Amino acid sequence: MAWPRPLISAQRLDHLFATPATGTLARCVYDHTPRTSHLTDHAALLATFILGAPA
Numbered sequence: 001m002a003w004p005r006p007l008i009s010a011q012r013l014d015h016l017f018a019t020p021a022t023g024t025l026a027r028c029v030y031d032h033t034p035r036t037s038h039l040t041d042h043a044a045l046l047a048t049f050i051l052g053a054p055a
Contacts, residue, residue, distance in 0.1 A: 014045050023049035 016028065031044040 014042065016045055016047050018047070018049070023051040026050050 018025065025047060027046075027048040029046050031046055033044070034040050035043045
């Protein structure tokens with residue numbers, strides 16, 4: 001999901017929605033490769049979750 005920033009209309013901020021049932025978020029990073037390779041105008045948002053019951 002992308003939302004335009006009011007001050008910079010061409011820039012969008014992407015979000016990831018998850019609940020505690022998804023697991024524990026271990027890592028969340030942007031991969032700019034799709035954008036810099038001109039495949040899209042978005043960077044990929046990569047999230048890694050630890051599955052299972054919280055510790």
